[in-house]
Amino acid sequence: QVQLVESGGGLVQPGGSLRLSCAASGSFFSINVMGWFRQAPGKQRDVVATITIGGTTNYADSVKGRFTISRDNAKNTVYLQMNSLKPEDTAVYYCNAVGTYYRGYVRTTFNSWGQGTQVTVSS
Secondary structure (H helix, E strand, O other): OEEEEEEOOEEEOOOOOEEEEEEEEEOOOEEEEEEEEEEOOOOOOEEEEEEEOOOOEEEOOOOOOOEEEEEEOOOOEEEEEEOOOOHHHOEEEEEEEEEEEEEOOEEEEEEEEOOOEEEEEOO
16 A cells, blocks of 8 residues: 655746656555556546656656656655756656555555646746
8 A cells, every 4th residue: 555645847948947756655565666657638648757666767758858757765865856848848746655464465467646746838
């Protein structure tokens, strides 16, 4: 059982910046991968960036060079620094976490999602 809470969304002008945060809580053995997804009106939910527990990152081509994902394992928190924002970045951004927990002696996987936070890039 893992709960994710996002924060940091809002309205920003083109070229501006925002920093999203996502804190994980609950009982777990490890959170192996954390990431950010986004969904714009009329479009499918797509991956934005992911980061492993060891710090390996991956980015969607559309955000490379502009967004940076990071995590603080001690705080069980993942961040997304978004710079040079464009109107096409407008979407609901969702935090995701994949890992394992123990039910007695049985190690079990989890896949949790946050509630989403709105990012709007407009003049």
